[in-house]
Amino acid sequence: AVDFGFGEDQELLRAATRRFLAEHQSLADTRRSIEAPDVFDADLWRQGAALGWTAMLIPTERGGGSITEQPLVDLVVLAEELGRTLHPGPFVPCNVVAGAVARFGTEAQAAESLPRLASGEATAAWCLSGDGSPEPSSVEVRAVPAGDGGWRLDGVARYVQAAENASVLLVVANDPDGAVTSFLVPSPSPGLSARTLSGLDVTRRFAEVRFEGVTVQSAHSLSGGQDAVDYCVALATVLQSAESVGAADVLFEATVDYLKQRVQFGRTIGSFQAIKHRLANLLLRLEAMRAAAHYAALALGDDLDDAAEAVATAGAYVDDAFAFICGEALQLHGGIGFTWEHDVHLFTRRAKVNQVLYGDGAWHRERLVQLLEDAVAIGTGTEG
């Protein structure tokens, strides 16, 4: 039976999350936090964790637990809600690292890091590459075997969210044979440093993370090699897509409301047909974003045959559409939308960064074409 909606429990989760955020971390709170030295509020993060923000991909015996049999779909509900307030917290990296450890980590690693992530006591950051792209050739951290069976990491990872607060970093590194491995590096560690960037998205902090002879034990490496990295990229793409859906949704609603109120030439702006048609176009994109993000979560979480295509589709479409909606929302707000005090630029900045994080639209479109080429080569239709 085709059921492309959320279940009752998921709707309860959504309502609870929305209530919590309205009270403790509304969009207005996000705006206030951007002038603070750090956008991260450890207390609030722990409260959020208590509501399950980092628990879904973590097994029950490690302090986690999902709402339904589809933990990734549960997470999509959370991501949408957090997106609505442009939540500044490390939701995506914490879940990516938790998911990676749960799937590719050892028992010891899981025991060490997952309970602390689940409780919100610790947060994680994900050091993907030197230029922020998921392209394997972009990895700029080198792992060289150290004498004691451990590894020595040197190099740099850039555009790493929330690195300064993280207790654990998941670091993608190349070994001398060119093989790629993900390491769990505790922070602080000797030789490890992070510099927070002056960033376009003022609601989040990203860092340049340097590794200068950072030593890690062999026991700190994840299995899976490139597969583990690909899984992380897929997780990040799905979660960020859902976040963008939530953000686009709230901005769209606000724009429609504004245009229903705002009077010009003696009429509400929303009564002008050219404006109405543009709003219709935005709803079209928003619904498409939603359909793409939801299906990607379902397919990745349930390991469907077309999971890779589904993730690439979300990556190819969602964030570009989010940025388009932001541009139109700004234009339709007119002068007021151009001011610093209005929220539309906060959405715009978030969208511009989501567009380029974890593979931009072009990267995912290319990926989708590669998958299509594979299907054509082996003669796989979607018949039957």
Place this chain on the structure above:
Amino acid sequence: AVDFGFGEDQELLRAATRRFLAEHQSLADTRRSIEAPDVFDADLWRQGAALGWTAMLIPTERGGGSITEQPLVDLVVLAEELGRTLHPGPFVPCNVVAGAVARFGTEAQAAESLPRLASGEATAAWCLSGDGSPEPSSVEVRAVPAGDGGWRLDGVARYVQAAENASVLLVVANDPDGAVTSFLVPSPSPGLSARTLSGLDVTRRFAEVRFEGVTVQSAHSLSGGQDAVDYCVALATVLQSAESVGAADVLFEATVDYLKQRVQFGRTIGSFQAIKHRLANLLLRLEAMRAAAHYAALALGDDLDDAAEAVATAGAYVDDAFAFICGEALQLHGGIGFTWEHDVHLFTRRAKVNQVLYGDGAWHRERLVQLLEDAVAIGTGTEG
């Protein structure tokens, strides 16, 4: 002094051409001709030639003569007017061949072919390549030296306009050393055959032309090699752009008129703001098409420093915009525009073919980027 308009004499030429076409070769006449076995009317073509349709690029002493010192701008006036009636005649190939012979031909060639082209007694066709693209690697006619100092041509040229009526073909061929040469081949010639295609543009005829051991004398080759081909491509791009401007202009006018008349929901459709804004967007593109085409004619004709960029700009923009205007015109006409009896599909078909003839938009955009790369490499700004 900057003067980007047409002169008085050119406006007189425009008016005279428009009058002639209204009387003898209106859009309605074009429509009638499409059901005929051949769209070409030799009598009318001679009358047009008497009005200068093929004369501008031909020297006075060869029976030609331009209206002003800027023959290519004169030709743009004609091309726009012919475009307005979707004229089925071989205007572009005749002028391309005339221009090429005038510039790269010998005295004997000029004496032989130009007077007949100028008078309209003969028409010409241009055999550019095997796949219709101006890419040098697309040339599929091979020229092999024959014993008598002449050449033997073998191969095929496709998407050749009006080949069946032409008395002379300008054929681009590769010799065994890989050098490219343009040959003037009389038609008929032994070994030469043309097959008329079932074509998307029903107002013109295009052919596949085969060369099977066609012999031409050495005296029939043009100088200039690839430069001559490039010049022909540039000429064709400019003339076709101007034709597209004229066609787009008349279609746009007809669409605006229709929408001012047509009533739906008790209002003229043209009173709906969403429609108004779309028409505004079309005017924007139409004006841009015009500006691009006019400047390209000026720059190519006067050999300005940026002639290549100007032609690439017209090629990159004009025909794609024409096709866009056709699509919108059709949509805005609604059901009536979808019928065979309505003219909008004739414009659509013309536009789709102009988009891909003589280098499509992508080809010209690529060309423009190459020119920009050259400019960057030698540090040429547009300063000063």
Place this chain on the structure above:
Amino acid sequence: MDVIVPPIPDGYDDYRTTLRSFIAAHKPVLTWKQRTGVRVPDRADDVELLRGYVRALDEAGYRLDRFSVATVRSDPYEQRILEQELGAAGVPHVLGNPLVAGALKHFGTDEQRATYFPAMARGEHIWTQLFSEPDAGSDLTSLRTRATRVGDEYAVVGQKVWSTWAQWADFGYLLARTEPVEGAGGITAFILDMHSPGVDVRPLREMTGTTDFNEVFFDEVRIPAANVIGAPGEGWRVAGASLAEERTGVGGAGGGGGNDPGQRLVRLAQRSRRRGRPAIDDGAVRQQIGDLAARSRIQRHLGQRMATKAVKGQITPADAPIAKIWFSELNLETTEAALALLGPRSMAVEGDELAEEDGRWQDAFLYARAWTIAGGSNEIMRNLIAERGLGLPREPRGPSPSASQPQS
């Protein structure tokens, strides 16, 4: 969430094999060339061959549930195999526009169903839909065709457009105004015998060069009162259900199936060349295919979302228009991309040896505007989304519909 369609279990191979042989044995060889979209045979002898084929299927018990009067549903796996094999056969197995089936199912009388369903399933009755009018576009509330009650009959005067199959149709599913009031009230749905005196069907040649739509004129055409579907004045509700189905249908067409547009474009780009190299090697081509393929996948997901909302009773007035716009614009862009990939080769069309797939892409490009214009133009769809979906103010109407002149 769950979108998994259960795979066909073991034990159905025989059914499929037998069916396949049956189709192979009975499938007619048509003179008519089939093309993409809702296309209609242009020769009477082909229509007769098709009627024979459909009758043979029916007699052999190969019946699709949607044209069945039986309330017992057939084996769903057999139904799925039947849909697959009939679709793969490459000739139509539904003759005419079947939209009326939904109307009769929900609003018809038992007698109507008993009369028309079996004849439809047998290919005996071909139906056409008589909704759109030249001046109303797809604004059904401003229909002008009138049906005036005269004793036990109605007398119909007016004109319809965009009717597929009307030139071969036995019956028409007609909407006409029975009360001279504005708007949705006063519209009634009828079963019209197309052979009635006063019915004048004029096939329209479209820009594709083919004849798939008709204008239909009514000059005092008589319809028995018993041929009303539902109650008089209820036509708006009857049509609403059908139209929603049509929009979903339009939205669903072209996606999925054996002809995934992404794969089609990849294959086309592998066969085409750009600047002397395979077009598939060009980054711009790859990006465009990636974009269209992603949107084609999203079309499927929009359909899954809408189906789910329908089941849960959460359909909004924006849903069907969104699906319709999404499909029709993506379809148009896909054909435009294909023509661009073909380059100058796109100049050679159907019947020419140089034409790719005998000109299917060019025909599909020209036909694409049927989807963006017919069945409610995309401009009307955007109005519906804005006004009924988002609650924005309605466009003011002009003084009154009768003040304007009918035109076509």
Place this chain on the structure above:
Amino acid sequence: MDVIVPPIPDGYDDYRTTLRSFIAAHKPVLTWKQRTGVRVPDRADDVELLRGYVRALDEAGYRLDRFSVATVRSDPYEQRILEQELGAAGVPHVLGNPLVAGALKHFGTDEQRATYFPAMARGEHIWTQLFSEPDAGSDLTSLRTRATRVGDEYAVVGQKVWSTWAQWADFGYLLARTEPVEGAGGITAFILDMHSPGVDVRPLREMTGTTDFNEVFFDEVRIPAANVIGAPGEGWRVAGASLAEERTGVGGAGGGGGNDPGQRLVRLAQRSRRRGRPAIDDGAVRQQIGDLAARSRIQRHLGQRMATKAVKGQITPADAPIAKIWFSELNLETTEAALALLGPRSMAVEGDELAEEDGRWQDAFLYARAWTIAGGSNEIMRNLIAERGLGLPREPRGPSPSASQPQS
């Protein structure tokens, strides 16, 4: 046709060399960081330094004709060199919004010109433009700011927005309603002393994070009747000329010059990487740059066309809006393309060592909406094209402007 600007003849090298040294010697070192667009210093000391620089230029005889009262035009080649060198200096040489100069030239009195032109040229008077209002957008016919005649003075009440330089301005070029009639009649243009009591300038921080525009409030501000430009009620004509100039100006900005957008993007693509290779090798990148570069060239040609039409008196109401839309949308798309080329690097902005060109592209992207919204939003421009250019029916207004509430 002729678009050739005659090259500067020999014999002007000395002029250029001397000027260049003069500029080098007098050009102030500012704390303020300059950015693309119409940007305004954020520090009073920088403004004073700029006033000194402009005064020094003026005293040395380096004067641009457009701020001159003299009717004799200077040597055109010197003027061109002056424009070039002042432009290349990298600091502003025109302080404030000079739009009023055109108004005074055509509509001002000799006395007004004698008073304001020299002071403007010397950097002594900084001007701001007070046209746009929060509820009127760029629909000047619905201005609400009122100037009521009281003896020899007018008393002004109201509010303006989008005013650049207002926070440093000595004088304002004000449009206000002197007759309480609707529409264009009854609007008057004024010279307003910005230091008058009741003028309240509130700088606005924009989404760029910088402060380039202001709101200006008037609470019973007195203006001498002698400060009317032209005649009372003629403000619409006065402004019309100025605005057409501004739209042309906006349309002209960003094109040509030493910073050809096509070349800029090529250089950026050469420095950026995509999938491990130079981005310039990517076909999709090349196509996008080719498209933007072509449209950037067309922007110049649209300008040439418009200039020619102006000379011939053939300007239509669509021309300036077309130029404005073309420029502002191309500018926005160009910045978006640049951010896409930068990829994740676009996340690092001004002040960060990873930022490309110290974040100029991100700032330009954020600022780009000033061009699509201010000076008549592109939506208003499309209305103008459709209604005044194409003669399509006007949008109906609401009941009356006074029925709606002012809001911002």
